[in-house]
Amino acid sequence: MKKILSIAGSDPSAGAGLQADLRVMHALGCYGMGIVTAITAQSTQGVSQVWPLSCEQVEAQGDTLLSDILPDAVKVGMLGDVEAAAGVFHLLEHYPLRNIVVDTIILSSSGKPLYDAKDTAALLAIMRRADVVTPNLPEVQQLLGTDDTDASQLARELSRLCDGVSVFLKGGHSDGSDVTDTLFNIKDGSVTFYTHPRIATTNTHGTGCVLSSTLACYMALGHSLAEAAGMASAFVSEALNQGCCQTLGHGHGPAFFG
Numbered sequence: 001m002k003k004i005l006s007i008a009g010s011d012p013s014a015g016a017g018l019q020a021d022l023r024v025m026h027a028l029g030c031y032g033m034g035i036v037t038a039i040t041a042q043s044t045q046g047v048s049q050v051w052p053l054s055c056e057q058v059e060a061q062g063d064t065l066l067s068d069i070l071p072d073a074v075k076v077g078m079l080g081d082v083e084a085a086a087g088v089f090h091l092l093e094h095y096p097l098r099n100i101v102v103d104t105i106i107l108s109s110s111g112k113p114l115y116d117a118k119d120t121a122a123l124l125a126i127m128r129r130a131d132v133v134t135p136n137l138p139e140v141q142q143l144l145g146t147d148d149t150d151a152s153q154l155a156r157e158l159s160r161l162c163d164g165v166s167v168f169l170k171g172g173h174s175d176g177s178d179v180t181d182t183l184f185n186i187k188d189g190s191v192t193f194y195t196h197p198r199i200a201t202t203n204t205h206g207t208g209c210v211l212s213s214t215l216a217c218y219m220a221l222g223h224s225l226a227e228a229a230g231m232a233s234a235f236v237s238e239a240l241n242q243g244c245c246q247t248l249g250h251g252h253g254p255a256f257f258g
């Protein structure tokens with residue numbers, strides 16, 4: 001069984017963060033493991049509080065786990081703050097980790113900061129150790145300091161900023177009746193678009209987490225990045241489609257019900 005590690009924040013409502021990642025990994029037949037970077041207080045109605053863990057707490061979770069078990073893929077999600085990010089960087093630097101997917105989480109969809117954008121250097125250091133990074137449009141624009149909207153150009157530029165990683169740019173924040181995710185593959189410099197109809201649903205909480213953990217699983221299962229990206233994009237589309245008639249809580253329900 002493939003072992004996948006999520007390094008992420010805790011979301012008690014399980015729509016996003018570590019709990020969502022573990023549900024996805026289980027659904028894909030993988031063995032999910034988790035290191036917590038931050039505790040959040042939240043529901044489907046938004047994030048009310050965030051407590052990042054210390055560098056020492058993140059490092060100790062990882063040192064203990066990774067000296068026993070090495071995963072087949074890693075998904076890095078919410079970092080919380082620069083301290084917790086330093087703990088994550090230590091783990092990426094000190095262990096032979098593979099298939100590293102870094103989701104560049106900066107803001108929650110409800111607008112609560114999940115990482116302090118002024119500490120970009122620590123986030124970039126982590127992104128540079130990734131195989132693939134998965135920003136959404138506002139994140140890539142913020143990281144590049146631009147308001148350009150050309151997806152292939154943005155993906156290429158972010159790859160350059162990260163000294164050559166692949167970039168899977170999520171299309172959900174753009175307008176239009178379709179959603180197009182864009183992969184810039186550093187292996188051959190190709191750009192691939194994955195387009196799906198936009199699904200009318202308010203159950204969108206954790207869409208990015210579901211995508212990045214799905215991508216990590218498919219990479220661990222032996223798919224090429226281009227295949228894994230297409231399968232992850234289709235998985236999210238199918239999850240949103242299947243979950244659109246479900247009800248959970250009073251706000252934005254989960255993107256993936258399981």
Ligand code: PXL
Nearest residue numbers: 009010011016017078108206
């Ligand atoms: O979807 C981004 C995200 C990731 N991780 C945690 C979150 C959120 C959004 O709320 O709470 C823990």
